[in-house]
Amino acid sequence: MAFLQRASRTFKWIHTRYAGHPFRLATATLQSLLALHVFWKFGYSVEPTWGASMLPTIQVMGDHVLISKQYRRGRGIEVGDVVAFNSVYEPGETVIKRVLGMPGDYVLRDTPGRSNVMLQVPEGHCWVIGDNIPYSRDSRHFGPLPMGLIRGKVLAVVFPWGERRSIGREDLKPVEN
Template sequence: MANKNYEASAWSVAWDWIKAIAIALIIAFLIKQFVFAFFQVSGESMDRTLANGERVLVDKIPYYFHQPQYNDIVVFHESADEDWIKRVIGRPGDTILFKNGILYRNGKQVSEPYINGPMVPGDFGPYKIPQGDLFLMGDNRNVSKDSREIGPVKISQVIGRAEVVVFPFSKFKTL
């Protein structure tokens, strides 16, 4: 009789572990799906701010409540197979113009201390951003493939806002 109780007790402990692991996996899935994600920077388009190979924590929560803001660094679905990271330069209804490498948004010059040197060639636009779209650019303008080439990005393609460089640990910083 003692063996039956031991087997029932062992099964009960194993079942508790299975339930705990299943719950943990469901919670991890929900967090990754709706709260946070990790993204690895690929390429030099965000140089000075982000380097090739760095990993960033992407916060998905802010954009449940409001649209991306100017200067947010966002990760978005460029295609079904590829996600990119860029900075928000223009929002719906804005008019973007680059003249001699200087950014003008709605006719006013924009300070951009984060860029990795002046843009060459320096002229683009004027371009009016359609409703529901964003104008995104990399900080290393001379090597960045961005809204100047691919066009505006639908707000619905945005995954979230890059918040923190988490790897390598020596490069840890908030964005």
């Protein structure tokens, strides 16, 4: 009963504060929208994905991924993590790839089997490759990725809910001989 009384009192307060006060209501709405925007930018976001480059981890169409912005600009990213970053060449486009090299690491420059040229990932950059190597445009084409472009780390596929699964560096396994 106490809970109901409390709820009714809160409702009454909201009513007296906002009913008939269009300016107050508009301000509160704007503040809520901005709070959501900040949460989306610096907390978590759920975004649809498209493309074959991350098969079999992320499907070609229809998957929505949960992105944690805590890892923006490459904070705390390790080899094997899947990251979402602003495309190097396309303005306003987000790309999802897996990190295969951190600053200082030596990585294979081209597709395995094509050449054996290794290069060292420069300071502040990382080496990103799609899981579906033949159908991915990644660091093999545009070179090391500046970590300042990283928007966040992909934690899981959350939609469709029936196919939800977490994504992480555990997916990366050493080659079996």
